[in-house]
Amino acid sequence: MKIQSVKQEVFSLTYTSNTTQLKKERPDLTEGKDLRYKIQWIEILKQLKALRTQVLDISLVDLEQSEKMLKESLFKIGHLANLNNERIETDWQRIKLEAQFSDIHIEEL
Numbered sequence: 001m002k003i004q005s006v007k008q009e010v011f012s013l014t015y016t017s018n019t020t021q022l023k024k025e026r027p028d029l030t031e032g033k034d035l036r037y038k039i040q041w042i043e044i045l046k047q048l049k050a051l052r053t054q055v056l057d058i059s060l061v062d063l064e065q066s067e068k069m070l071k072e073s074l075f076k077i078g079h080l081a082n083l084n085n086e087r088i089e090t091d092w093q094r095i096k097l098e099a100q101f102s103d104i105h106i107e108e109l
Contacts, residue, residue: 003038006045013048 007019014029016022023030029047033040071092078088 003041006038006041010041010044010048013045013052 011017011022014022014026016025019035023035029044033044035041074092074095075085075088078085078091083091
C-alpha cells in the first residue's frame, strides 16, 4: 500500500481532508509523529481501526435508549424554560438533523 493510499484512508476515517487539518483536529493521533514517513501513517491507521472496533461495541438498542433519554431530558428542560411542546419538538428535530452532518456539542445548544 502506498503512503498516499494510507493517508487517504486516515483522512476518510477522521473526516479530515489534509495533514494540517488532521494535526489540528486529532492531536491525539499525530502528536510526536513525523508524518513524512509511511510507517507513522500506518501506526495512525492502526490506532484508528482499534478505536473504531471499540466504538462499534455499542448496540443499536443502546443507541435508541440513549436517544430516548436525550429527548426526554430536552422536554423536561424545555418545560422548565416555559417552552411549548411544539417548540421543543422543533428543537429536537433540528438537533437530529444537525447530528447527521456533524458532531453535536451540548454547549452550542
